[in-house]
Amino acid sequence: MKRVVASTEVAGQSPNYLLAKFQHLVDWAVNASRANSLWPMPFGTACCAIEFMATAASRYDFARFGMERQAFSPRQADVLICAGRLPFKLAPVIRRIYDQMPQPKWVISMGACASTGGIFDNYAMVQGIDTIVPVDVYVPGCPPRPEGLLYGVLMLHKKIRGESLFDAERRRDEQPLDEKGLRLSPAEIDEVSEPFGNSVHQFRSA
């Protein structure tokens, strides 16, 4: 008796084999394109920006990693690099810049101050820009050397290569602010803003 072959069954493989292969191929092509032509939006507020400029200049030259064009308009940028401390006065500014960037977009938090508030554990400073915008790569250092930033960029490449167009949850960066205008819940913000190191000896209320 002649065996009837289902149209989706190919060579004894799963019916989804071809689709999976196709998705993999598309992901590879798209991610390679994205990772190798990141357009950074520099948001330099302090000494980290000096190291950022050194990274952009000829000796380190992050154009070698596809960041040839620095986008000084957020509307033509892929990756926001926050280099330096962020005072509360600038918090709505960086949030608006982030909101203006088209998808897909990534954020690198460069240096101790952008990542945690650093030594500025005081009334004027945001304790980590991840309370304002979602961050993909944190680069430690005060300030980080250009090699450190380049390593962070390569980590971002790796992260981008692991993404999939077909995963609905692949990017959680489309995070609108809630009705209170916050990205994280107040409890989370207070938790990540806890004092550490020498600043635990200070007190909050008079």
Add this chain to the structure above:
Amino acid sequence: MNPTVSALQATFGTAIGRAQVARDGETVVAVAPSRLLEVMRWLKETPDQTYDYLVDVTAVEYRDRERPLEVVYFLRSLGRRVDLRVKVELDAAAELAVDSVWGLWRGADWLEREVFDMFGITFRGHPDLRRILMWETYAEGYPLRKDFPLRGRFSRAEQVRQALNANPEAHYSLDELSIADAWGDLPDDMRERLRRGERGTLPE
């Protein structure tokens, strides 16, 4: 000691308080708040003194709660190359207010705004006394006062909430400053340079 001090004491008598030479060699002289404007005008306009440049205005609060707050004026005579510091003591328990010297030195505008922003000292007669470093809706107090906690009075979540809900454009005027608006306030030599076309054109 700067010879201005003895001239001040001869002219204003008891309105002039203690005078001393600071460790960097500059003379510091205390003035009664009620006669500050008078003394400053004299310092600026008397031909022998001519302290025509206000370098800085700042304030000091000491940890000792008994001591008064001090507002410090750094004066310099550009022609004579002499410096003088004038201090005004304000009782912390009373109203923190002092006369503005904006009428004498226009440069006092932002300097006094900064002192107001950081210490909460009011300058009577200032044309535009607003916060300058902190945003105008800042509600936590005056950050450089000794009773101000280092991390601010609100929780971090509340600070982030207020910051993110702020309108970044709200604090700044979009009106451009025009040289024509300031024409009446410009010194003569600057008007002359403008007339010669060194810095743009002459407003008619």
